[in-house]
Amino acid sequence: MIKKEEVQHIANLARLGLTEDEIKKFQKDLSSILDYFNSIKEVDISKTEPTFHPTEHSLREDKAKPQPVETANKLIEAAPENKKRHIKVKAIL
Amino acid sequence: MELHKLNITQAHQGLLKKEFSSLELTKAFLNRIEKIDKKISAFLTVTEDLALSQAKKIDDLISIGKNIPVLAGIPLAVKDIILVEGIKTTCASKILENYIAPYDATCVKKLKKLGAVILGKTNMDEFAMGASTENSAFFPTKNPNDLTRVPGGSSGGSAAAVAGDLCCYALGSDTGGSIRQPASFCGVVGLKPTYGAVSRYGLVAFASSLDQIGPITKTTEDAKVVFEAIAGKDPKDSTSVESSKLQTTNYKLQTIKVGVPKEYFVKGMDSEVEIVIRKAIKKIEDLGAKIEEISLPHTKYVIPVYYLISTSEASANLARYDGIKYGLSEAGEVKSLLDVYLQSKEKGFGDEVKRRIMLGTYALSAGYYDAYYLRAQKIRTLIIEDFNTAFKKVDVILTPTAPTPAFKIGEKSSDSLSMYLCDIFTASVNLVGLPAISVPAGFAGKLPVGLQIIGKPFEENKILEISQIYAKK
Numbered sequence: 063m064i065k066k067e068e069v070q071h072i073a074n075l076a077r078l079g080l081t082e083d084e085i086k087k088f089q090k091d092l093s094s095i096l097d098y099f100n101s102i103k104e105v106d107i108s109k110t111e112p113t114f115h116p117t118e119h120s121l122r123e124d125k126a127k128p129q130p131v132e133t134a135n136k137l138i139e140a141a142p143e144n145k146k147r148h149i150k151v152k153a154i155l
Numbered sequence: 156m157e158l159h160k161l162n163i164t165q166a167h168q169g170l171l172k173k174e175f176s177s178l179e180l181t182k183a184f185l186n187r188i189e190k191i192d193k194k195i196s197a198f199l200t201v202t203e204d205l206a207l208s209q210a211k212k213i214d215d216l217i218s219i220g221k222n223i224p225v226l227a228g229i230p231l232a233v234k235d236i237i238l239v240e241g242i243k244t245t246c247a248s249k250i251l252e253n254y255i256a257p258y259d260a261t262c263v264k265k266l267k268k269l270g271a272v273i274l275g276k277t278n279m280d281e282f283a284m285g286a287s288t289e290n291s292a293f294f295p296t297k298n299p300n301d302l303t304r305v306p307g308g309s310s311g312g313s314a315a316a317v318a319g320d321l322c323c324y325a326l327g328s329d330t331g332g333s334i335r336q337p338a339s340f341c342g343v344v345g346l347k348p349t350y351g352a353v354s355r356y357g358l359v360a361f362a363s364s365l366d367q368i369g370p371i372t373k374t375t376e377d378a379k380v381v382f383e384a385i386a387g388k389d390p391k392d393s394t395s396v397e398s399s400k401l402q403t404t405n406y407k408l409q410t411i412k413v414g415v416p417k418e419y420f421v422k423g424m425d426s427e428v429e430i431v432i433r434k435a436i437k438k439i440e441d442l443g444a445k446i447e448e449i450s451l452p453h454t455k456y457v458i459p460v461y462y463l464i465s466t467s468e469a470s471a472n473l474a475r476y477d478g479i480k481y482g483l484s485e486a487g488e489v490k491s492l493l494d495v496y497l498q499s500k501e502k503g504f505g506d507e508v509k510r511r512i513m514l515g516t517y518a519l520s521a522g523y524y525d526a527y528y529l530r531a532q533k534i535r536t537l538i539i540e541d542f543n544t545a546f547k548k549v550d551v552i553l554t555p556t557a558p559t560p561a562f563k564i565g566e567k568s569s570d571s572l573s574m575y576l577c578d579i580f581t582a583s584v585n586l587v588g589l590p591a592i593s594v595p596a597g598f599a600g601k602l603p604v605g606l607q608i609i610g611k612p613f614e615e616n617k618i619l620e621i622s623q624i625y626a627k628k
Contacts, residue, residue, distance in 0.1 A: 069513070072513055072516050072517050072520060073513065075516050075520060076470060076474070076500075076512050076513065076516040077474070077477070077493070077496040077497060077500065078497065078500045078501065078504075078509060078512055078513070078516075079497035079498050079500060079501030079502075080501065080509070081501070084509065088509075088510065088513055091510055091571060092510075092513060092514060092517065094572060095462075095514060095571065095572055095575075096514075096517075098459065098572060099459035099462070099463060099527070101455065101456065101459060102456055102459045102460065102463075102527075102530055102531065102534055103526075103530075105453070105456060105530075105534050105537070107530060107533040107534065107537075110533040110534075110536050110537060111533070111536060112529055112532030112533045112535070112536060113532060113533075113535045113536045113539060114364065114532055115364045115394075116350045116351075116364060116539075116586075116587060116588025117350055117351050117394060117396070117588060120393060121393055122390065122393055133257065133258065136257035136258075137257055140254070140255070140257060140480070140481040141479065141480055141481060142478065142479070142481070142482075142483075142484035142486060143479075143484070143486055149479065149480065151479055151492055151495075152486065152490070152491060152492040152495060153492075154492055
């Protein structure tokens, strides 16, 4: 069984808040799911390369494309806290 | 005439012959949604004003004698994970409950250009994570064939809307079976295109190396029409591919070799489903195709590999819901920036989404990356090699779409692992990036059963043609 501290550590990495009950539940769930997944350990992969993506794809030029101001405004307005065309966050210093 | 029963081709003919207007057709569906959707719960949002204005535009074109494309004036439903400008896109999640899409997804833009009429946005498992639509944060959708059963998922709202005649066709998305399995459960056609065939721009990301948008329709001919309308290279999705790469075929079943993987007919499959699928395979053989048993030796690892890769990608993709840029925010309730992240996600995400973020973060974390994530990506290579070997011998592969027909609401919802096993026949297709279609093959009792036809990359036309021959005879 995965330790409670380990569940909390993973939740911290994911920046995911969990209640005490959820931590207990995920301790159980993740353990049983990973137990089932352990069958992958029996496969010989010593000569196999990973496939991260099913197709080859070309990258676009790293260049910003100007967008209409309305589009930009809509994106800023979607932010829960915004002020004068800026997105507001809590002070970090 | 019962307008809501028409397929795309029939509706198009009716519009051309002026038997009815697009406005009449659209109102027929809107009325039906109003009457019937209380029972089915396929829609999260009904876009009546948008639909009526789009329909009127097409009627104006028809009245001045303009030629109209096949999809013009035909009403569709869009899964609520695909952006339609100015309309809510919730992904059936509390975290996006009030999110208004600032632009159109490329597939939506293309359909709008062809004159499509958008009736609304359909229910789904939250962020497409599930196989029953019970993981919607708002309400479950019911299967129109039996209201005590699930419609499948995650595109359950789209499949139920098509099966319940609440729209002429619908768009879904498929990461591990989310178009094909609900199509099978509801008795309609669902096409998951080759990875890259349809632009993912404007599709809210779940697992970016697996996600594809595709049609859910009443007939295979309709699936072809919609697929061709939405396919093609898009500069906004670097993984999308030119349509010219799609193979046009003119196959006769007599020249086709069909593979049936022995690993897909093992214990765990519902016996009635097996009977229906065996009969379907026999029918295709009787129509002239040559059937051959094949082996896909790494089939037993598909579920672990699929869930390790999809949850890892999801854990990265869903990091964006931080309460800062859009969506639900707890910023007003807490003091520090970190607490904004922690609390917004805790309040906004449902149980299964949290479970998958945890699983993916675990698989990617220091100390477990090699044992889980990297190992899964290596076995993915072996699964791809299985299919490459098989496709040297056969043109297409036939399997059941799902191991069971639609199950009861609540039957699997407390056991995530048994829900994960619903993807057992469909997830390999996404890992490899292949096209596959689910077509109605018969019934287990009163419940529909789907046959899955898997093709080589960019051979959508071949699996569509075989489906058409199969459905007609």
